Amino acid sequence: MSLRELTTSAWAGGPATDDQTAALESGNVLLCRYLPFEVESGETGLFSPAILSSAKNASFDPARGRLGGTSLGGDQAGALAAMMRRFSDAAAGLVDALCPPYRGRVVRGRASFRPAEIVGRASSWRKDDTRLHVDSFPATPSGGRRILRVFSNVNPEGRARTWRVGDEFEEVARRFAAALTLPLPGAGHLLALLRITKSPRTPYDALMLQLHDRMKKDDAFQSSSPQTRVDFPSGSTWLTFTDQVSHAAMAGQYQLEQTFLVPVDAMLEPARSPLRILERLKGRRLA
Ligand SMILES: [Fe+2]
Numbered sequence: 001m002s003l004r005e006l007t008t009s010a011w012a013g014g015p016a017t018d019d020q021t022a023a024l025e026s027g028n029v030l031l032c033r034y035l036p037f038e039v040e041s042g043e044t045g046l047f048s049p050a051i052l053s054s055a056k057n058a059s060f061d062p063a064r065g066r067l068g069g070t071s072l073g074g075d076q077a078g079a080l081a082a083m084m085r086r087f088s089d090a091a092a093g094l095v096d097a098l099c100p101p102y103r104g105r106v107v108r109g110r111a112s113f114r115p116a117e118i119v120g121r122a123s124s125w126r127k128d129d130t131r132l133h134v135d136s137f138p139a140t141p142s143g144g145r146r147i148l149r150v151f152s153n154v155n156p157e158g159r160a161r162t163w164r165v166g167d168e169f170e171e172v173a174r175r176f177a178a179a180l181t182l183p184l185p186g187a188g189h190l191l192a193l194l195r196i197t198k199s200p201r202t203p204y205d206a207l208m209l210q211l212h213d214r215m216k217k218d219d220a221f222q223s224s225s226p227q228t229r230v231d232f233p234s235g236s237t238w239l240t241f242t243d244q245v246s247h248a249a250m251a252g253q254y255q256l257e258q259t260f261l262v263p264v265d266a267m268l269e270p271a272r273s274p275l276r277i278l279e280r281l282k283g284r285r286l287a
Pocket residue numbers: 129133134135242247
């Protein structure tokens with residue numbers, strides 16, 4: 001696990017901001033300890049798990065301006081959308097500042113607001129994010145594109161968000177590769193026809209979902225694979241490729257997150273992508 005601390009204290013970077021693209025691609029978690037997301041006075045009422053209509057988080061689609069996962073309506077829903085829009089824009093500015101080679105190539109996905117405490121949240125093993133995993137989306141296949149996520153701890157009581165950060169992708173993939181099975185031809189298209197997925201699930205996406213599940217289900221892997229505890233202080237912001245760096249969220253409440261999708265051919269070193277690593281291990285094209 002490699003944690004790299006940055007002195008960045010502005011969302012749009014600054015004159016001294018160095019290009020962090022290579023550091024991200026090699027599996028670092030970049031921590032901006034002094035980069036808080038400023039919550040406005042009219043937004044403090046949003047800081048309650050009671051705003052959720054789902055178990056985990058409220059979501060915001062910046063492309064459509066649409067909220068999900070919340071029971072709020074009227075002015076309160078408007079305030080939540082405005083806060084998440086502001087975070088989404090700030091996170092996009094940060095990625096632009098830290099990763100100049102990705103400018104114009106990154107696609108902005110959804111943002112999420114997680115007002116619920118992690119500790120004690122009951123869930124099935126598959127949804128249990130306190131178990132080490134790499135990210136993969138069941139309903140929205142990435143098709144091989146990278147998942148880059150920006151997180152900010154906005155806990156108003158000053159509490160940290162605690163992760164375990166585990167091995168890099170290649171190590172994990174080697175451990176589980178033999179158990180990952182290729183889907184039947186046409187299976188990915190069928191899922192899209194049945195509207196289980198928003199687009200056809202590629203063999204890459206199928207293998208990543210299996211890997212996610214295998215990691216979470218394996219008690220020996222969870223307890224004995226190399227891992228480090230990291231506390232992200234309230235007021236800090238961090239980013240990493242969550243499809244590559246194994247992670248588990250152990251404790252904390254109130255987090256904002258924005259997802260970005262990065263095409264493999266926009267990378268400085270495409271060979272480091274989970275797509276290319278799995279293709280090498282399986283000996284065939286996967287997307
Ligand atoms: Fe995750």
